[in-house]
Amino acid sequence: MSRKLSIRTEYGAWPIWDIDDFGYVDPTKLPLKPETIDRLLAWQATLDATLDQDYPPNSRFPSEEAKTAWRLEGINLWQQVQEELEPDYEVYYYLYYNNKKHFLRHPDELKQFPL
Secondary structure: OOEEEEEOOOOOOOOEEEOOOOEEOOHHHOOOOHHHHHHHHHHHHHHHOOOOOOOHHHOOOOOHHHHHHHHHHHHHHHHHHHHHHOOOEEEEEEEEEOOEEEEEOOHHHHHHOOO
């Protein structure tokens, strides 16, 4: 049975979540290329930089273009991590949309969600 992971961000956390163990995973503990780890950490840092420490509900990206670029990088990372970890891992993309959690397994599933 393969381990199930999702590419997922949350302020101040690792960008990979273990679906079965309900916890974040340090990407350096996975058999990923150093370049992929660097990209994952930079992607997480980009989100962390949007946090308004004084009033978190005001947290946001500086522009819609920046937000879209960040989302696209997450999708690209998801595909890269899938390529590097399968078949020993199942890698999902976590998407919170319309107040629902979605764990996407295949890029074609993204068609139902606007970026």
